[in-house]
Every structure is written in structure tokens, then in C-alpha cells.
Amino acid sequence: MLKALQINATRQRQLVELERHKQAREIAAMHAARRAAHPNPLTRHGRQVFSQSDEDGITLEILRRLEKQNGLFAEFGVGDGTENNSLILLATGWRGLWIGGQELAFAPPDDSRVTFRKDWVTSANLLDLATPVASDISALDVISMDLDGNDVFFCEQLLQAGATPALFICEYNAKFPPPVRFTVDYDPAHEWQNDDYVGASLQSLVDMFAKYNYALICCNAATGVNAFFVQTRHLAKFNDVPGDIQSIYADPFYQLIPQIGHPKSIKTIMTLIR
Numbered sequence: 326m327l328k329a330l331q332i333n334a335t336r337q338r339q340l341v342e343l344e345r346h347k348q349a350r351e352i353a354a355m356h357a358a359r360r361a362a363h364p365n366p367l368t369r370h371g372r373q374v375f376s377q378s379d380e381d382g383i384t385l386e387i388l389r390r391l392e393k394q395n396g397l398f399a400e401f402g403v404g405d406g407t408e409n410n411s412l413i414l415l416a417t418g419w420r421g422l423w424i425g426g427q428e429l430a431f432a433p434p435d436d437s438r439v440t441f442r443k444d445w446v447t448s449a450n451l452l453d454l455a456t457p458v459a460s461d462i463s464a465l466d467v468i469s470m471d472l473d474g475n476d477v478f479f480c481e482q483l484l485q486a487g488a489t490p491a492l493f494i495c496e497y498n499a500k501f502p503p504p505v506r507f508t509v510d511y512d513p514a515h516e517w518q519n520d521d522y523v524g525a526s527l528q529s530l531v532d533m534f535a536k537y538n539y540a541l542i543c544c545n546a547a548t549g550v551n552a553f554f555v556q557t558r559h560l561a562k563f564n565d566v567p568g569d570i571q572s573i574y575a576d577p578f579y580q581l582i583p584q585i586g587h588p589k590s591i592k593t594i595m596t597l598i599r
Contacts, residue, residue, distance in 0.1 A: 379545050390562040467492045470495045484534075497526065499550065499575065504570075548578050
């Protein structure tokens with residue numbers, strides 16, 4: 326009787342795992358279809374390694390075209406350090422800064438290539454937080470912003486202070502398609518309530534970045550979460566990208582692929598950041 330119960334329990338676990346993999350394959354296929362159907366060919370490079378969705382592949386392709394093989398990054402909003410937009414940079418030899426209010430799942434050693442600052446980001450402390458690895462903010466080559474609220478204000482503050490990254494990645498509120506302009510009111514105590522009062526629309530981000538000679542070149546088509554901006558002087562390297570915002574915008578599809586393959590290991594990440 327006991328053996329029969331054990332066999333049944335094992336079978337149930339196998340069925341659950343099979344269903345999870347089936348769901349993962351279905352969502353992955355939908356993501357691939359969204360990339361293939363999108364009018365911006367740059368989205369085809371989308372691939373997930375450490376990012377929440379397919380941002381990693383887009384980041385690598387943009388930096389390849391910009392001939393940026395390594396450099397210095399700052400990422401605002403890094404979760405627990407196991408899933409973000411700059412782990413892929415660390416994996417390719419970059420160094421940089423992580424800033425966020427959440428504890429990391431591990432403690433980077435003092436001699437690692439990433440410095441972590443745990444703090445609640447406001448306009449009052451933003452610039453101080455951004456410069457522990459670069460006394461001159463203009464030394465940052467990549468900036469990624471995902472703080473679920475005041476992002477557009479922080480991006481502009483960094484640009485006003487002299488930041489000139491080759492690539493600027495910022496989360497956008499994809500509920501609002503172009504030409505809709507929307508931003509939350511600046512609030513230093515803002516906390517996302519898992520609703521649509523978050524961040525800024527893509528049009529509002531494009532308007533702001535244009536003031537500092539940055540142009541939108543991509544949104545990640547799989548989920549419609551992150552927008553990618555480069556300096557306008559580099560647009561010739563992206564002449565396959567459509568020139569109108571409507572053809573770059575990606576609508577929201579916030580279905581993330583469940584874990585496929587081996588689970589993430591802290592040891593892997595610790596190895597990469599040395």
C-alpha cells in the first residue's frame with residue numbers, strides 16, 4: 326500500500342512538471358511569434374540569459390553595433406541580484422554598480438566587479454548613489470533604470486548631471502501607446518501598488534530623451550517592458566530600425582516564461598562577478 330502511494334505521488338509530481346514545461350514552451354512560442362511579427366528587426370535579437378525577459382540579447386546586439394566590448398554600467402533596480410539587465414554585462418567582463426532597495430540573494434565580495442548600494446532612491450540621493458565607481462558620471466557607458474515609479478525623473482536628472490551613456494535602458498508603461506503622454510507625479514515615497522499607476526509612457530520617455538540627443542531604437546517585443554535609447558549620433562549604425570515610434574513600440578504582454586532547464590545558481594553568479 327505504501328509503495329503504491331509513493332508511486333502515485335511520484336507520478337503526480339511528474340505530471341505537474343510536464344504541465345509546467347508545456348506552459349513554458351507555449352509562452353516561449355508566443356514570445357518568439359511576437360518578435361517575428363514586430364516591424365522592428367532589432368527585436369529579433371531578443372534573448373533571455375539573466376534578464377526578466379528577452380532584454381539580454383537586444384542589449385548585446387546594440388553594444389556590438391556600438392563597438393562597446395566592455396565598460397562601466399549602473400543599474401537602478403536590480404531585484405535580488407539574480408535577474409536584471411546588467412548580469413549579462415558582468416558575464417562579458419564589464420564592471421559596475423547595482424542600486425536598489427531589496428537585499429541581494431548573496432553578498433558580492435569586496436574585490437568583485439560589481440558594487441552594490443542598498444538604498445531607497447530619491448532625487449536627493451540619486452547622484453551620490455550613482456558615483457561610487459565613477460567619480461565622473463559621464464564615465465558610465467550603460468545605464469538601466471527600473472524602479473517602478475519615478476524612472477523618467479531619475480533618467481532626466483542623470484542626463485542633466487552630465488551622464489552620456491552609449492546605451493540607456495528604461496522601463497516604460499506599455500499600457501499607453503504612442504502618442505499618449507503619461508507620467509506619474511514625482512513622489513519620493515512612491516511604491517508601486519501592482520496597478521497601472523507606474524512610470525511613464527513610451528511617448529513621454531521619447532520626448533524627454535530627445536532633449537538630450539537620445540533616440541529610441543527598440544522595445545523588447547516579447548513582453549513590452551523596456552525601451553532602449555542611444556545617442557542620435559549613432560543612429561547610422563541602426564539604419565534598419567524604423568524611424569517612427571509606432572513601429573518601435575511594443576504593447577504589454579506580461580507573461581513571463583517559467584523556469585526552463587537548470588535553476589539559477591548563486592555559485593554561477595558569484596563566479597561571473599569576480
